[in-house]
Amino acid sequence: MPTNPTPQIISIESTLIASILFDSETFSEIADVLSGNDFLHTSHRKIFDVCKSLHSQGIPITPEFVLSRLEGAYFVSQAEFSEIIATSPIANIQGYIAEIKDASIKRQLNKFAMLIADKTGDSALKGIEILDEIEKGIYDISSQGAETSFRGSKEVVEHTINLIKERKERGNTVLVGLNTGFARLNHFTAGFKKGELIVLGARPSMGKTALCLAFVQSVLNSGKGAAIFSLEMPAEQLMFRMFASLSNITLQDLIIGKMNDNEMSEFTRIAQSVSQKPLYIDDSSDLSIAQLRSKLRKLKSQDDSVSFAVIDYLQLMRGSGTRRGDGARQEEISEISRGLKTLARDLEIPILALSQLNRSLESRDDKRPMLSDLRESGAIEQDADIILFLYREFVYVDRALRAKIAKARQEGKKDDEVRKLEQERKEKREENVIETAEIIIAKNRNGEIDEVKVQFNAPFVRFEDRASERETSYQPTNTKMDLPDSPDSIDVVQI
Structure with a gap:
């Protein structure tokens, strides 16, 4: 009954x-x-x-x-x-x-x-x-509650013609979407466009968060707002990284407060600039797709300048929580990625979702990521308009040297042999203070698939164009934020 x-x-x-x-x-x-x-x-x-x-x-x-x-x-x-x-x-x-x-x-x-x-x-x-x-x-x-979403051919054609005319009048050196801050990436993508879901994947320690902050800085420089949902680290840690990338003060020195008077003055000016930007950070460690949708819609209604959102990172989010059994996590990721894509279209902003990659790629000789390396990749690969992978060869070079040093100590090698290996690692690190990194464009729904070489300055966790790319077409403005001329004093920096 x-x-x-x-x-x-x-x-x-x-x-x-x-x-x-x-x-x-x-x-x-x-x-x-x-x-x-x-x-x-x-x-x-x-x-x-x-x-x-x-x-x-x-x-x-x-x-x-x-x-x-x-x-x-x-x-x-x-x-x-x-x-x-x-x-x-x-x-x-x-x-x-x-x-x-x-x-x-x-x-x-x-x-x-x-x-x-x-x-x-x-x-x-x-x-x-x-x-x-x-x-x-x-x-x-x-059909209750299901309004028609059909648009007539005439309406769609007229709207498309207007878009093409508008872009032609602006000239082909103007981006269609948001400036990424990287000339070659702009060239291949025409910028991050309204309604797009962009996925940035990498193994740990590659610098996913640093790269997404570079994208955010470029958006803020254009006078638009950005929102970051940081499930992995507190807002203050993000701000440490942003300050380091914008300054001549290393991340390590910022963390321990090691600054002379000139550096303190520089830091104050940067903090003043960042505090005036329309940047919003939600560092809730437990976030469902429904909560994110509600929060971002509310923020957008309060500040219409918000034109870019970042989720760091996708696999830490929750779905509706109603699925159980085998394949539940894959279904949950599918719900999340579909929800992010729908939200990007509804709010007419690009959304960047960071993603972890499968550990299995570490066993390959060529460790450059591929689409199959995305965790629970099926739904993510389908929903994303652009999929980027970040790869730094030196991460693996340095890891191999550390492993050799640890093995030498474990085997009781002579001190001079261990010191020789340590010296080799030190020299390699000095040679690669500014190293080459690759942004691999693995999927691009409306453009070419290619790879973009950029440079990474490790002490300052700063990604930027290589010098050879800075005079090309689609050239972005300086990725460093505009700073005030005088170090106006501020009590607290809050974003």
């Missing part, structure tokens, strides 16, 4: 309504799927319809505004309303939306089934007429 789902659904509805009133930014996401008729409880239906009316008028959805409109046909007592808003809201609303929609469809199907049962008993109706009504009824139920 099936249990009565009504109390559970009413509780779920109440929680969702409370969540809307707690954070009205979620309403657009909910209204894309649900309508007032999807709610079983009459009061919940009325409150939802009032929220929809407020939203369409651009009026904030707050308990005060909602309560003031719960009158006449929409009457809900203040006591009942107070009981609803006292319900604890939830952050991950996707599961609740799905449950309410599912229950609504089942109620409609049950009602429709009873109607069909009555009609089949009517001898005046032909079977083909009943079948036609069944098809129409099923279509009506399945």
Whole structure:
């Protein structure tokens, strides 16, 4: 005997309504799927319809505004309303939306089934007429809330022509998308474009975070805003890296506070500049795709200059949390990557997601990454518009030298032999203070696949164009931020 789902659904509805009133930014996401008729409880239906009316008028959805409109046909007592808003809201609303929609469809199907049962008993109706009504009824139920997304050929052609004309008038030296800060990368990608999902993959210690900060600095230099979701390290650690890359002070010296007066003055000027940029950092270590979607939408509505978002990194995110068993993680990654791509299109901004690579590539002679090295690669490879890999040969050279030194000590080699190996490593590191790194373009939906050589200054965790690339077409502006002429004092740097 099936249990009565009504109390559970009413509780779920109440929680969702409370969540809307707690954070009205979620309403657009909910209204894309649900309508007032999807709610079983009459009061919940009325409150939802009032929220929809407020939203369409651009009026904030707050308990005060909602309560003031719960009158006449929409009457809900203040006591009942107070009981609803006292319900604890939830952050991950996707599961609740799905449950309410599912229950609504089942109620409609049950009602429709009873109607069909009555009609089949009517001898005046032909079977083909009943079948036609069944098809129409099923279509009506399945298409609820699904607005048409078709655009006519004329509209699409006109919009495309306008885009081409606009770009022709600007000239081919102007980027279509955001300036990456690297001339050759701009050449192959035409910049990071609206609606694109870009994936940057690398093994640990290659400098993924440093490279993404270089992209962010370039975006900020263009006068646009950027958001970073840092699941791996606190915001302060990101800021250490950004300060080092923008200055002549090494990361190590910044971390321990080793600066002379001139360096302190330089640091103050840089901090002043960064503090005035539209840069936003969320360093929550536990983040679901639903939470990220809600946070980024809310930020974009508060500051429309935000034109670029970074997730560091993809595999640390959570999906809806409803999947279990074999293949669950692959399905979860698929949900996350699909969600990021959809969000990029909805907000019309490029989103950069950093990704770890499989350890198995370390066993190859050629350790340059390939698409198959992406962890849970199927969905990521499919959803991404651009996939970049970062590769630094010296990481493996230095690792091999360290292994030789450790082995020599373990085997009890003479001190002079160990010192010789240590000296060799020291010389190699000095030779490669500024080393060549490769940005491998493994997928480019709208352009060529190639590789871009850049230089990496390890002490300052700074990626930049090689000198030979700085006079080419699509030349970006200086990747260092514009700094104030005088070291204006500031108390605290907060982004």
